[in-house]
Amino acid sequence: MLIFFVSEDSGSSQWRLTGFYGAPAIQDRVHSWRLLRQLHDSPLIPWCVIEDFNEILSSHEKQGGLLRNEWQMRNFREALEDCELFDLGYLGNWYTWEWGRTTANNIRERLDRGVANSAWENLFLNYILDHLTNSFSDHCPLLLSTCPNFGQPQQYWHFRFEASWLLESSCEAEVEHLWSSSVGTIPDCLLAVNLGLDRWLVKLKEKRS
Template structure:
């Protein structure tokens, strides 16, 4: 089963929704967890259905902040366990393979003063280790200093608190392939920051159940966050990219020049990263 977890940074624009639909058609996941939708439940349900997902759970945004959605297709059975403005916790039954496991979509607080509240929630969820358990989402924290490039150093006590929480929950990081970073961009040098805020973690039962499972972080232009693409069956099914082709209709788009300029001006480490960013931006 393929699933995607993504902090979309708002779905209030029809243009953004159109790009989301294209992205989901491209990767064809059976389950999607979206964070920071920034719209109410009715609007989110409409967006979800337009993306081809008839089944879903929405948590409304509070004003212009937060908002979660878990959507899935009919070939899997999803049973709700609990939810809050920071998480959606479900049991997933893959009828084709006759396997059942637990999925938690998690959104950690971006505010330092609320970090402990986020970790307390995760610890509470982790008290039940009966099932294979996967947690993906935007944790809004890094585990180690090398997961951040640019800006001020993150305090060691914050990273240690995050690592300790995962250890107490018996969750291990699944690693990454592709673009692991989240952008924080601005006109000042200290705002051009890359951090690994989005990740997947799982307990031993889940890892042993899906020995061939794999996770990939993608680049996408509608959000500063990386979509997390996970395949439980075979990690090699989706890692290979589609052949890139320049579409003639792109030259009719008013945004083309801006996409090329922004991609090329990205403070990436190499020419290849700039080219990959340009390719990703042109395909959405």
């Protein structure tokens, strides 16, 4: 694991970057999530964690091979939630790890990812995370660009959806309601759904507290 403090050229902001490697053995992964929680100091410090977590968030991030145990994925989701880290999304192939070259034994999983807290996302509104093409490794490299269009006024907005929300019984109905009541272009509707889900999540947390 590598931990860096990054200062921008302007000197106006500093953020923390963690290169994380999840334990390859299933029984040891609980220690990885405990370490991640220990690294969670404050939501006010912009924080990005990237690399190989050796785990997936949901069964949709795996193709081929045996089904992943739900408790494994749940432990990973809960660790990210406790650390207030959100998935950064990606460009490129949906998977980052592949094993087997024939249809019968091919397995693909999204084991590598970038996650960050809200403070980091607010600092880099135009970020892009690319899944690059792999050559010799069974993992594809990740390229995180914090200013992909430096000097250009174009802005990017990233739709954020957490896989753990699907476990809530009211999620599907809420998405349907937000989408049907939204107007405008598809990006406008997606923005309305995302903002509505943010409000829905706040209310959900208030009910639990």
